[in-house]
Amino acid sequence: MKKYLLPSIKLTILLVVLLGGLYPLLLAGIAKLAPGKGDGVTVMHNGKVVGFEQIGQKFTQDKYFWSRPSAVDYNAAGSGGSNKSANNPDYLKVVQERIDTFLVHNPDVKKSEIPAELVTASASGLDPHLSPVAAYIQVARIAKARGIPADKLKQLIADNTKAPVLGMFGTPTVNVLKLNVALDELK
């Protein structure tokens, strides 16, 4: 083994410089050309940065579209899911509470209409999206809180819905932060 030790050490040093140093530096340089310049793409409102396009935020007020529940309370200094198993009794209790809370704030919605994503925690705890269904179900509440006609809100959701890739692959999504910014800017 002695014969191989010195070559191993020398080769390691060179590879650490190449793969650990030059490779990410080159990418950081290339990223300057990309949206967000490699720092993450931000969302602006009234001239101020109000968040990152990719990172979900907590919305608890009735006048905003709510994001999905989060196991890390949308603290993006970390990330993670609940890791609760399908029939863990504690978990099912939490889901029941979320259902009850949702029904109190959305009296026009029947329980059987609530999409599961609004009462289950996302994987990252930072899910920036809702499915269109989960956005439409909140329209009645927001229309009441803001005094905006429901049709206008539905149009807003439709405008902010991103179709699957090429219209065929994946899921349709609505970015909650961008939707809420558009909501605040609605005149």
Added chain:
Amino acid sequence: MNTEILGVIATYGLTLLLAWPLARYFVKVFRGDKVWSDFMSPLERLFFKFSGINPKEEMDWKQHMKALLTINLVWFVYAFFALFFQDKLPLNPDGNPGQSADLAFNSAISFLVNCNLQHYSGETGVTYFTQLFVLAFLQFVSAATGIAALIVVFKAFKEKTVTKLGNFWEIFLKTTTRILLPFSLLIAIILIFNGTPASFAGKASVVTLQGDTMNVSRGPAAGFIAIKHLGTNGGGWFGANSAHPFENPNYVGYITEMVAQVVIPIAMVFALGMFIQRRKFANVIFGIMTIGMICLLIPTMQAEMSGNPALAHMGVQQLTGSMEGKEVRFGPAGTGYWSTVTTIISTGSICGFHDSMMPMTGLMQLLGMMLNCLYGGCGVGILNYYIYVIIAVFISGLMVGRTPEFMGHKLEAREVKIAALITLLSPFLILAGTAIACFVLVHYPNADWAMKPSAWLNNPGYHGFSEMLYEMTSSNANNGSGFEGLGDGNVFWNVSTGFVLILGRYLPIIGPVAIAGIMGSKKYIPESAGTLRTDSITFGGMTFAVIVILTALSYFPALALGPIAEYFSLYK
């Protein structure tokens, strides 16, 4: 048809389309033909000159293994000390602390062996320095190690009688500079333009639309994520791995990462056929591996897309399927496909938390890692499959009453013993490891560790057992995914899985290389009418049967206590 399912089909189809040309490229690189990446050769010559290596010096299989193990040892020492002292090293904008000795031991081994178990969280447990100069570095070189070992086996298959099997350093470095580095750059650039951060800026602080203050972790993540997939490593930059919206920003990102992680394992199977000029042999292997994957994939997608019966009982609607621990942009079908692929090929990255998936899915994930040879990790997947082939040849030989032969060489007692030991190693490590964990949990629930054993499990009952079984299985398979609810950041799990990782990595590399090396040096016997044809569909079916029977015999009792019992309690 459902756009989620179409997305899965398109992703797999794209992988196959890319794997074929990639395989041709691999073969050219390893045969030393002219290729577009020859512009790297001055750099390679410089590396060899500085390191005092003669890349033309041919090695036998033992010298290959000595070189491989020596450089791996150097990496381990380097990684351990860097992680332990990371708080004193530069590039730590978030002020994260050094790792404890047992955690640094586990993290160093885990990345060294291509597993990436990660008993820490990326945002708080490591610095930019250790992420880049230690972990990403290891993600490159551990994948190159696996491929280099496989190429030795290729060379032994190719020649009639051979002892000299190329130069380890040359194969290893070329794998890095010609395959991993250029394609990682390409993948990283795609991710960057879809929103993944790549700058060295630390945490951002913003006031949200609603008026809360929010900190957002960032960093030079794109390059790390590219090699994490291309090298079937799986360790994430962020704690939530590829579920994190920076790490996997949208469906284009999903397709990119999904293709990246499985394209080399599939291309390697095609490359095998091209390199040794036995295409039919490789095509049969590819067919068996694909059938195996589909057997795991269909129950997974079915279970995830039908949703959680416990939630259905509560009266909410699950339009697309089970959404706990999943992201809207991937959906249950896409997340199910990812979970199958990541467990069969030893990547272990996730885009939805396995702990929260349905019991049937958990069963399929465990099986994927127990088999560990359906495509499999970079290089090592085929090595694992090769062991099953040897067992199948041996059993077939017994059935027809002839001395078994493989690739024109007699298969004798020594080779079969090695194969049998490697086959027994996995169930031994997984089951003994899980048994010890259960023993500690039951008899020493209040042991005074950073986390008491009584607090390990995040879920009660059968699923709690599955969490421990999964951790040991993932370590042995060098997979790196987890039922992440398990409290694994403490001395018991760090040390126990650390040893499972080492044994589960190096023995299944040395074993197949030794068998190929020994057999390659034997006298060549030309094929005759009496030779067992190993490239027939019948023999493929035989290998499949061997795999199924060995796995069922080894693991059924443990699986019955975990996911199977959970299944029947959920769907009663």
